[in-house]
Amino acid sequence: MRRTGSSGPVAVLVGLALLASAPAWAAGLEFYQTVNREEVGSEDTFLLTVVTVDAPADAKVKLPRSDDFEVVNSSRSTQRSVSWSGGGPANIQDVTKYVMVMRANRAGKLTIPPSEMTTAGKTHRTDSVQIDVKPGRLGPPPAQSGRQQRLPDPFASMPSRLPDPFADEPEDEPTIPRGDSDLFLRSSLDRDEIFVGEQVTLSLYIYSRVDLSSVDAVTMPKLEGFWTEEVESPTQLSGEQKVVDGVPYRAYLLRRRALFPVKAGTLSISAAEADITTGFLFAGHRVHRVSNGLKVKVAPLPPGAPQGMSNANVGAxxxxxxxxxxxxxxxxxxxxxxxxxxxxxxxxxxxxxxxxxxxxxxxxxxxxxxxxxxxxxxxxxxxxxxxxxxxxxxxxxxxxxxxxxxxxxxxxxxxxxxxxxxxxxxPAAGSTALPPTSSAHVADSANEQKNVLTSGGLRPVRYQARFVAPSEPPWKRSFFVPLVLAPLGLLAGAALLGGVRGRMATRTEADKGRQQAKAARKRLVEAEKLQAGADAGAFYTEVEKALHGFLGARLGGPVIGLTREAIGERMTVAGVAQERRARVLYVLEACDLGRYGGGGDAAARQKVMDAAVAAMEGWA
Amino acid sequence: MSGYYSPEEAQDVFLKANEAYAREDYAAAQDGYEKLLSHGHGGADVLYNLGTTHLARGDLGRAVLSLEQAKKQGGRAPDLEANLAVARARQVDKVVGATAEEEFLPRVTAATDGTVVAWTFLGTWVAALLLLLVWRWLKPGRRTGLGIVAALLFTVAVPTGALLAAHAWVDETVHEAVVLSPTLVARELPQPGARSIFEVHAGLKVRLLEETGRFVRIRLPNGLEGWAEREGVAEI
Missing domain, CATH: 2.60.40.740 (Immunoglobulin-like)
Incomplete structure (x- = not known):
């Protein structure tokens, strides 16, 4: 029997079930191909399995080739099964599987061409397989991802469950690069979102499916914005088996570093580079490989930091x-x-x-x-x-x-x-044990540790205060300048007052003299009226009074009652001229004679009158 | 004196600030002293303690400022001079070169207490003039004693008057300040982008010569001059 065109995992299961449960069919030739996923991403790999059952020994299988797909890896396996049913002969079945790890070169609905098997001049073909290729990466197939799921943790809901500080952080699955699928360099981080100052671990691996001789030079990426610490740096290549997208690789750790970001934001880690020698002895050759770049999101530390907190203080x-x-x-x-x-x-x-x-x-x-x-x-x-x-x-x-x-x-x-x-x-024990009784002891005690009381350092604060309100200096206060000038003003005022008073006093004496002189002259005018009268005594009396008044005004004091000698002396003192003095004394004497000696005639009266007028005239 | 605190309350605030200083809680001590100052209960003692607290905290600029203000208000004192010496020893700047001789009048006024001079002058001056006034009214025979007293008062009043004039002149024209900024750039012109001539640091005592915009012209003790930002210095 011949089966062709089966596709999909269901068909694989059905085919295997038929193989297992229907030995009667097992004697026939079977030739078919299947894929493990019907929808993949352009960055994903998938498996194409081509199966032959009971193919003749000379059968030649031609696996499908297409420019739309890249074959990352291929393998072939054969198994033979022998079964007995009832009393019949043994049923022998040969199954050969060709497993190809493939990857699409472009997105779209693509077709994997049929595989061909040629035997005895006859060519058998499988059905072609349709596969839907989406751009990017869709992740592992459901069955594979299902295998990676962990069993539920029975202690997950315990309230006292503490985080395990040593728990391994999962590293992301590497992607097989196009072109260098046999040997590539891969950088990875154990996490991609951290806080400032928190550790993230960078690992640099070589993934290889060829024999490595040595790694000649490794250039680590620029790690700007990180504080780095070496965690692991193997001196010898030591590989471990790893399966990437179904392809077995030997993974060699080159470097592992702890990174501590010093600032927040999205930080980039550039690609690492390495020169690798493959093969042995003269068959080896040197290749240069560049790893992938990385990015990590660094969150700032949350608010509410205690005092003295630094970005480096992160951890436990x-x-x-x-x-x-x-x-x-x-x-x-x-x-x-x-x-x-x-x-x-x-x-x-x-x-x-x-x-x-x-x-x-x-x-x-x-x-x-x-x-x-x-x-x-x-x-x-x-x-x-x-x-x-x-x-x-x-x-x-x-x-x-x-x-x-x-x-x-x-x-x-x-x-x-x-x-x-x-x-x-x-106190040091030796300092008191030895009294300084000698010069040697004195020298020894000088070398001992002393209670050092240095003069440096701050002087203590004052324990008492005299509080003073801020104030202007005295000379800026409003009262100060007036107070300085006030005595000066007072002094000047006193001086001014004294001068005024003196001047006023002087003016009064002069006025008085002038008034008295004026009154004397008036009195003389009155006497002139009496000159022709019968009362000679009244005339002389009036003339005498007029002259006495005049003298009192001019000599600065009354002269009534003074003798003629006294009057003459005062006039002398006052600096009155001799002629005027004689005229005054003549008038006074003539008045005495006239009053008591009969009065005289009109000519004598006129002479006395003229003498009195002459004595007063010109005496300012 | 402000009525914000009673004398007992002010003394209580002062003692609590001292206790805070003793247990090295300098922030609380500074807060207490500044409260007293802001509410009119200042004086040389409070300023000295505030300056010492700033010094203990390492704020050199404000320490020198407060200590200089204490010196200005209360005159010289041994503890004040000692702490000022500690502050000067911690200063970054060392002014070298020919130190310009400090002018005569500022030196004289720094050595005398302006308040005492002012009150002395006022008292002797007024008394002398009043005696002169009385002297005029006395009879010549009684004037001698009064004249001698008045002459003595004039002998005191005239020099103290000259000293007072010096204080007033210095107070009006000489402005001393202390650098508060950790680093203060002195420029050639009062412009932010002008060429930098030199830098001074917190605690240095300078003289303010003139002011324009947000710049002041400062002079160092050795005569070096430049324009610096006003907010970087505080007048004593």
Whole structure:
């Protein structure tokens, strides 16, 4: 019997079932071909199986060829089965399978041409197979992907289930490159979405189906934006069997590195390159291979970071402090180790800085790292060792330390803390044991450790304050300048007032004199009216009064009652001219004579009147 | 004095700030001292403590500023001078070259207390003039003693008046400041893109000569001058 044109996995199963359950047909020739998927991606591989049953020994099978498909790998297997049914003869069946791993070169509905088998001058053909090729990659066939599914985890719903820090991250399935399917270089990451500072592992493999002699040079990709740490770098090629899209390969690990992104965003990893020598001895030749490029999405650390958090502080960490001794003699050093251990970027984390009171001199630390990757995860411990030298006796405290970090698996911030450490510094035992009784002892005691009290450092704050409100300087205050000028003004005012008063007083005396002189002249005019009268005494009296008034005005004081000598003396003092003095005294004497001596005649009166007028005239 | 705090409350805030300083909680100490200053309870003591706190925190610019302000308000003091010396020792800048001689009047005013000078002048001046006024009204025989006292008062008032004038002149014309920015660029012209002449760092004491826009012309103690951004310095 001859079967042709069967296609699809159903047909394979049916064919196998018929082979198994119908030995009567097994004696006939069978020739057919099937594919394991009817729909694939242009980047996917699929299997074409060509089966011959009980083909003659001279049968020649011609597998299908098409420009639309690339044959990545092919294999042939033969099996013979012998079965007995009832009492009949044994039924012998020969089955030969040709398995081809193929890949479409383009998208579309493509046809795999029929296979041909020629035997005894007769050619048998299978049916052609239709296959729908979509652009890109559709993934493994359902049966294959089904095989990769894991069994359900019975403990998945347990609330206390903690993440396994050493769980292997699945690496993505490599793709067989076109053209270099026998030997290619492949870079892969264990994950493609991480946080800043979180580890992602880069692996570089050689996939080969040929014999390798050596790898001469490996150029790792540029890893800009990453802090890198070597995890594995084999010195000898050691392969392991891997099946890629159904094709068996030997996979050789070249490098494995831990990458710690230092910034957020989509970071690119360029292609790695390697020069590889294949074959042995003189049959070998050297090829150059370039790997695929990679991209990784780096998310920033979530908000709410504790104080002192750094992007490098990602992972799982534990902080501890180890002190060599807590009770020391003055001058004896103390070693304080700040230890940070856990998984993460060990060489880039910064443990908190040790601080202490000024009585403890803390020298610059030394840092040692011990990195021990396990299961491709970088972990280890960083030890920062301080030398602390007490400067004074007493009890001092090294404050507690805190190390904040981001646990990427728990997606939360954590803080690892230490306890404060109390150190007791005592006087050195030798310092009091030996009294300085000799010069040698004095010299020895000078070399002993002293309670050092240096003058440096900050002076303490003031414990009392006198509060002062901010104010303008006194000379800028509004009252200051007026107050400065006020006494000057007061002085000037007083001086001005005095001057005015003096001037006013002077003017009054003069006015008074002028008024008195004016009154005297008026009185003289009155006397002139009495000149021709019968009362001579009244005339002389009036003339005398007029002259007395005039003299009083001019001499600055009354002269009534004064003797003529006194009047003459005052006139002398006042600087009155001799002629005027004589005229005044003549008039006064004539008036006395006229009043008491009978009055005289009209000529005598006129003479007295003229003399009085002459005495007054011109006396300003 | 502001009425925001009573004297007892102000003393309480001050003591709490001191306690915070003692337990090295410098942020809380600074907050306490600044509260007192902002509410009118300042003075040399509060400014000294604030400057010391800034110094302990490592803020050199504000430390020197506060300590210089304390010195300006309260005069010299041993602890103030010691902490100022610590601050100067920590400064990045070392001014070298021919140091310009500080002018006479600023030196004289720095050595004297302007407030004391002002009140001394005012008192002696007013008293002397009032005595002169009285002297005029006295009879010649009683004027001698009063004249001697007035002359003595004038002897004090005239030099203190000159000193007061110097204080007023310095106060009006000499403006000293402290660099607050960690790094401050001094440029040739008051423009952001002008050529940089030199850089100064936090804590350096400079003199402000003039101001235009957001630039001030600064002069270093050795006479070096340049234009720097106004917000990078604070006047004492």
């Amino acid at each position: 960490w534990r902080l501890s402090v180890d002190v060599s001794q807590t009770r020391v003699e003055l001058g004896q050093p103390i070693t304080v180790k700040v230890i940070l251990e856990g998984s993460g970027n060990v060489k880039n984390v910064n443990p908190p800085k040790l601080t202490g009171p000024s009585a403890l001199k803390i020298y610059d630390p030394t840092t040692t790292d011990k990195v021990a990757p396990q299961r491709n995860r970088v972990q280890g411990r960083r030890v920062v060792e301080y030398l602390v030298m007490p400067q004074r006796t007493g009890t001092f405290t090294l404050p507690a330390l805190e190390f904040p970090f981001f646990d990427a698996r728990a997606r939360s911030y954590e803080v690892s803390r230490t306890d404060p450490i109390t150190l007791t510094v005592e």
